[in-house]
Amino acid sequence: MNLAYPIYTADAECQDCFKCVRHCPVKAIKVVSGHASVISDLCLACGECVEVCPVHAKKVREDLGSVRQLLQGSAPVYVSLAPSWGSEFRGLPAANLIAALRQLGFAGVSETALGAQIVSDSLALSLREMRSGLLLSSACPVMVDFIRKYMPEFSDCITPVLSPALSHARYLQEQFGEHIKVVFIGPCIAKKNEADRRGELISSALMFSSLRQWFKESKIAPWQLSPTAEDCFVPENSREGALYPIEGGMNETLKAHSGCEHINYMVVSGIDALRQTLDGLRPEDVKEPVFIETLACIGGCVHGPGSEHCSPGLLERLRIIRNTDFRTELPERRLPSIIEAYPSAALPQSDISLQELREALQSIGKHNEKDELNCGGCGYNSCRNFARALLEGKAEPSMCVSHMRNLAQKKSNAMLRCIPAGVVIVNSELQLLECNRRFAELCGGSAPEIYELAPGMPKARLEKLIPFAGLFEEVLKSGRELFREAVKLEQRLLNVSIFNIEPGLVVGALLFDVTQTEFTREQIAEQARQVIDKNLATVQDIACKLGEHMAETEILLRSIAENYADKT
Ligand code: SF4
Ligand code: SF4
Ligand code: SF4
Incomplete structure (x- = not known):
């Protein structure tokens, strides 16, 4: 008798796709730290998970x-x-x-x-x-x-x-x-x-x-x-x-x-x-x-x-x-x-209250029935069954695709909102996919108002917003990311960094307004120039004075010398 269960997961090979969860007819698969393992007490050894695993991570003893x-x-x-x-x-x-x-x-x-x-x-x-x-x-x-x-x-x-x-x-x-x-x-x-x-x-x-x-x-x-x-x-x-x-x-x-x-x-x-x-x-x-x-x-x-x-x-x-x-x-x-009898082997039923179920649903962003998409992306055929699996310790919130997408969207929105630079993402047609308010402000004109009406300004044409859309085209064509200092946009000077998101298809850019920095630099340079000029004038003055003094001294010495020579 072999004590290891006949079906197991090679954790290192599991790609967290949850296809096995989706196909298991009795949901005898537990996901922990992203890896899907078989719960032997619940499993029927039907082999469905072994057949469907796209990377053959489900193995048979x-x-x-x-x-x-x-x-x-x-x-x-x-x-x-x-x-x-x-x-x-x-x-x-x-x-x-x-x-x-x-x-x-x-x-x-x-x-x-x-x-x-x-x-x-x-x-x-x-x-x-x-x-x-x-x-x-x-x-x-x-x-x-x-x-x-x-x-x-x-x-x-x-x-x-x-x-x-x-x-x-x-x-x-x-x-x-x-x-x-x-x-x-x-x-x-x-x-x-x-x-x-x-x-x-x-x-x-x-x-x-x-x-x-x-x-x-x-x-x-x-x-x-x-x-x-x-x-x-x-x-x-x-x-x-x-x-x-x-x-x-x-x-x-x-x-x-x-x-x-x-x-x-x-x-x-x-x-x-x-x-x-x-x-x-x-x-x-x-x-x-x-x-x-x-x-x-x-x-x-x-x-x-x-x-x-x-x-x-x-x-x-x-x-x-x-x-x-x-x-x-x-x-x-x-x-x-x-002759063989087959007595019931009923599984213990988990005692889940409505309140617990509601809380589990909320933990995956399902606050009302409309939020319950029942899309099956998690491997379960309804959000409620998935919430039950969460409470039974068989599933993790990260398995809910819509929850993770919303979470990712919220995170990126927060970052876009808080970042002091202008951020813009465009596709290969140079149409905006996303931008933040700061970008709209940097573009000036009617862009901030458009942004208010359509946050992110999806589908807006980049070349109508900024004069250096060509830089984006360059990155899309070459796949090489670029950084340019002091790019002019109206009265502003921008440092522009353009990077690949999907090489050749989607690029993003960070636009830093360095007008003030450039201005301050100019001011300092000007002040330094003035100090230098002043110093130069002083030095010249001193030199002049020194020159006059030297000339007078020379004349005096010459006359003393001449007088002295006459007397001898
Ligand atoms: S189907 Fe395979 S790769 Fe996907 S979660 Fe299951 S064991 Fe992992
Ligand atoms: S063998 Fe069948 S019952 Fe067992 S985990 Fe795989 S799909 Fe589920
Ligand atoms: S149908 Fe036949 S091969 Fe398939 S699980 Fe049952 S006994 Fe095994």
């Missing part, structure tokens, strides 16, 4: 390691091979597949369809005596879990027999001894749940995709093998049980039993379809005998999540129908060993 380990043990290990093997390995003779499986170390290969026949034989006896009421097939473990957990009032309507896979395992034990081990191989993830819960019957469950991988790793090419007479199904070939993997197939096997003709047979595929079928109904309201074959996978197990879906559904159905024949004599047998 492989179980190859535990099966290899099982084969190392002393007990013989038998394969319970799902009847859809024929569509999975199209064209491959059974003997080749059996030979390949035996090469891997299995003691024998048997068809799960034998278990299906045992189930039908037992059920036919019950149906023969049924005069009114509703029976729901127990063949699909997903549907059994769904009814028990989510529509528990119908638990008693589930046919009280083991699923074909578990019935088959019991049958194999009866044939080959209690000591044998059984590994199921097929397209179904939910069989891993069955194996985890009923390890005494099925030790492990592999998906076809894992088997392919195993063949590859072991360098076994089933198509190239030469099977021997021993490569045959044990203890015998299946017959009409092989119809089980297609929608309506189980019903056909039941109708073939005599005495069951009066039953109203129905097929309901898909969890939502079954919910719709039973919603509002009470089991006691069904006054006629009704048997519903119900499978989670639309079209049946041939479209199970572990299959490759390699050919159109119609062709697969045809192939199965063509290759299946009925036993000429259908036995009247009810194996006591496959």
Whole structure:
């Protein structure tokens, strides 16, 4: 038994798209810190989230390691091979597949369809005596879990027999001894749940995709093998049980039993379809005998999540129908060993008051009914269901797209309002997408009034507002952001920074009014010039004075010298 749940999320790969939440029929996915993880108690292992995850972050437990380990043990290990093997390995003779499986170390290969026949034989006896009421097939473990957990009032309507896979395992034990081990191989993830819960019957469950991988790793090419007479199904070939993997197939096997003709047979595929079928109904309201074959996978197990879906559904159905024949004599047998009760497994209901719900709605900006868009962007089909998920700790407010958009809009509005610079965003046509009031003020003219009438001035032409729209064109064309100082706009000087938002498509700009700064700079420069000029004049004056003084001194010295020379 493997304790890790069969479906999990590789957190590092999850891209927070919430597609899995949207598609999960029972909302068994919890989003924490933006990552979507499976809540095992609520999950049905239907595999829908695995199929829809666009980045394959939802994974299925492989179980190859535990099966290899099982084969190392002393007990013989038998394969319970799902009847859809024929569509999975199209064209491959059974003997080749059996030979390949035996090469891997299995003691024998048997068809799960034998278990299906045992189930039908037992059920036919019950149906023969049924005069009114509703029976729901127990063949699909997903549907059994769904009814028990989510529509528990119908638990008693589930046919009280083991699923074909578990019935088959019991049958194999009866044939080959209690000591044998059984590994199921097929397209179904939910069989891993069955194996985890009923390890005494099925030790492990592999998906076809894992088997392919195993063949590859072991360098076994089933198509190239030469099977021997021993490569045959044990203890015998299946017959009409092989119809089980297609929608309506189980019903056909039941109708073939005599005495069951009066039953109203129905097929309901898909969890939502079954919910719709039973919603509002009470089991006691069904006054006629009704048997519903119900499978989670639309079209049946041939479209199970572990299959490759390699050919159109119609062709697969045809192939199965063509290759299946009925036993000429259908036995009247009810194996006591496959009797199983399915009690309710109702989930605890969260007790959420109207006030709590209202508060949760308010936390995502839904203050009245008009705010409740019910857009499904969060993964839930209504804002109220999303609010409930918030209160149950399964969701985060950031999952509400409209709330996040409003929040982002409010933040950007606040920033645009408070920023002292002019801000403008334009598209490649140079039409305004957004601007702030400051930008309108900088543009001057009638722009501020237009802004009052149409805040943000959407669709206004940039070239009609400013004379340097060409700079924006330059950035749109080249993709290179630019910064220009002291760009003239009327009487103002602006420092302009133009940047890419969507290169080539949308650009934004910040416009800083530096007129005052430039003016102050001019003033300082002027004052400095005046000081310099004054200083220069003073210096010149001093120099002049010094020059005169020097001249006078020179004249005086010359006359002294001359006088002195005359006397000598
Ligand atoms: S589908 Fe789910 S698991 Fe996959 S990326 Fe989106 S949120 Fe993540
Ligand atoms: S396996 Fe099915 S029930 Fe479980 S989380 Fe995925 S979609 Fe939901
Ligand atoms: S329909 Fe078949 S393959 Fe799909 S979940 Fe049910 S048992 Fe598994």
